[in-house]
Amino acid sequence: MGNRGNGRSVTSRALDLLGAFDVEHPTLTLSELAARCGMPKATAHRLVGELEAWRALERNADNRYQVGSRVWEIGLLSPVPRRLREIAMPFMQDLYERSKENIHFAVRKGHDALYIAKLTGHRAVPIISREGTRLPLHPTGVGKALLAFSSSEFIETYCARPLARCTRHTIVEPGRLRRELALVRARGYALTNEEMTLGSRSVAVPVFGTDGRVEAALGVVMHSVCGGLTRHVPDLKSEAAKITQAMNDHRTDPYPGFVHDLPHEG
Amino acid sequence: MGNRGNGRSVTSRALDLLGAFDVEHPTLTLSELAARCGMPKATAHRLVGELEAWRALERNADNRYQVGSRVWEIGLLSPVPRRLREIAMPFMQDLYERSKENIHFAVRKGHDALYIAKLTGHRAVPIISREGTRLPLHPTGVGKALLAFSSSEFIETYCARPLARCTRHTIVEPGRLRRELALVRARGYALTNEEMTLGSRSVAVPVFGTDGRVEAALGVVMHSVCGGLTRHVPDLKSEAAKITQAMNDHRTDPYPGFVHDLPHEG
Structure with a gap:
């Protein structure tokens, strides 16, 4: 599936970026995110931008990505x-x-x-x-x-x-x-x-x-x-x-x- | 933008489905989800299926959707x-x-x-x-x-x-x-x-x-x-x-x- 896959692959890849964080990796750089998801950096960059715009991801003072507090709020509804x-x-x-x-x-x-x-x-x-x-x-x-x-x-x-x-x-x-x-x-x-x-x-x-x-x-x-x-x-x-x-x-x-x-x- | 928009719209619409839940609406039917997101039911159905496959959404015993515990786990990393x-x-x-x-x-x-x-x-x-x-x-x-x-x-x-x-x-x-x-x-x-x-x-x-x-x-x-x-x-x-x-x-x-x-x- 290419860089611009269909809806299914785009959504699941965007979610995979969120799922790349764990307790040992609470912050990640764009390169680390791409590597952990086995995704070209250009694809990761585009999807990360969308996640950031929605505030599912935030950038910290060191310019590293972290899970956004909006996800925290939504997750607590589970x-x-x-x-x-x-x-x-x-x-x-x-x-x-x-x-x-x-x-x-x-x-x-x-x-x-x-x-x-x-x-x-x-x-x-x-x-x-x-x-x-x-x-x-x-x-x-x-x-x-x-x-x-x-x-x-x-x-x-x-x-x-x-x-x-x-x-x-x-x-x-x-x-x-x-x-x-x-x-x-x-x-x-x-x-x-x-x-x-x-x-x-x-x-x-x-x-x-x-x-x-x-x-x-x-x-x-x-x-x-x-x-x-x-x-x-x-x-x-x-x-x-x-x-x-x-x-x-x-x-x-x-x-x-x-x-x-x-x-x-x- | 059509039913199969580009990556940006697909990702943000998938996230909008997650954002449709709140304290007063912890569970929603597919129709309610589509209505709250201003989305055709067919689009909502496809995206909900992807969110469910990734376990970002779950279905309860009444067949209503709710935020998945996987989002709870990821949110706590914020x-x-x-x-x-x-x-x-x-x-x-x-x-x-x-x-x-x-x-x-x-x-x-x-x-x-x-x-x-x-x-x-x-x-x-x-x-x-x-x-x-x-x-x-x-x-x-x-x-x-x-x-x-x-x-x-x-x-x-x-x-x-x-x-x-x-x-x-x-x-x-x-x-x-x-x-x-x-x-x-x-x-x-x-x-x-x-x-x-x-x-x-x-x-x-x-x-x-x-x-x-x-x-x-x-x-x-x-x-x-x-x-x-x-x-x-x-x-x-x-x-x-x-x-x-x-x-x-x-x-x-x-x-x-x-x-x-x-x-x-x-």
Whole structure:
């Protein structure tokens, strides 16, 4: 398809430019955008101009492109994450008040944990997770909780893929990960110790749907020097149960295709 | 321009379909989308199909279109609201802990207050504001704080426009609004009493930039039956000053064109 393709290719290529940004690449130059989309620079230039005119892209002080705040506004209208956040947030707030640590609520999207909501304060350890961030399942607390309670087929598929090493403590051996996940299932909560980020530890529990499937995970992240990680478990389990109940109360219509495997995740 | 326009029109029309959604219209049928964009239904159908294939749009159980969670993820990469949230959130959290009420952080976008961050809990009064919501300036606490400390030219322009009546308590008389704004400036905080929503009251303070211009507003919303709204003022002012300091510390690059008037606001 040429430089001036038909409508389909133009729209999807314009969207691909937006999709080229991620947590590790929040700003990109025109050349980087073109390269990441496998697009001639001239095409990228034209489409970027249109995205900028619509304020889907902005340029920062260094003349690098970034996602425009208009996309932020429109994205917040997406009903599924909005509803999940609205349901989980008050329970997360209660957990935050008692722990003063980072509180996470995440769902599984493909092979990642997608962070739907996060609460933090001045006393919490600084960590890389943000709302909208995706992190791998095996080195994160919420990810291990999501993975451990997934189907055995999914667990096998996950363990058969290369397991990224995030720190020297990340579990990258499939056999060890399988044993760890069995332990998570047996005790009902997941622990990490500097497996995602040096200096932080986490504890997380699954949030089940009323059909018994894991829908989300709720976790606490704290400084690795702090003891007493498991003291948060009863509180996490209690709030997770309340979220299950609240999700059931709100489930007037299902969340089609949001949680679990999604077509575009490949 | 025909049904199959050139790249520019195709991209901008596809984006217009995304921009057709707002807080009052989080889901739309194909006909509604076409009508809101002034587009032939056949064109809308083709472009909607492309947006859906890319997961920028999703269909819900009622076969209505809604913004896809993929746009939510990408939107959260937008650096300006992300940074403002990261700066304000810990201070908002402290305010929440002491008040247990809804806490808002908003900036002015054109003639609206744009809600950048919100904290809430079980005990807070249910209100319509959400992150990403725009509400008019004159009936909201954060809006009045933003408006009162804007330039006198902007205030005059705002007061010369029709003032929407949200409840029977909304101030819709320009003269009365001007006097109210003078009072806000004199005492350093804004109050509302059921002016946006029956049953809720609010108090808000401006958050100044280091150049003395108002950059944002910080507010508390509570049940209208609760007394003691002004007891939150010292705490709000103190946290607002800390946010000013934190914004200054973080301001390695400016927020070009985000706060205040924006080209597309018209």
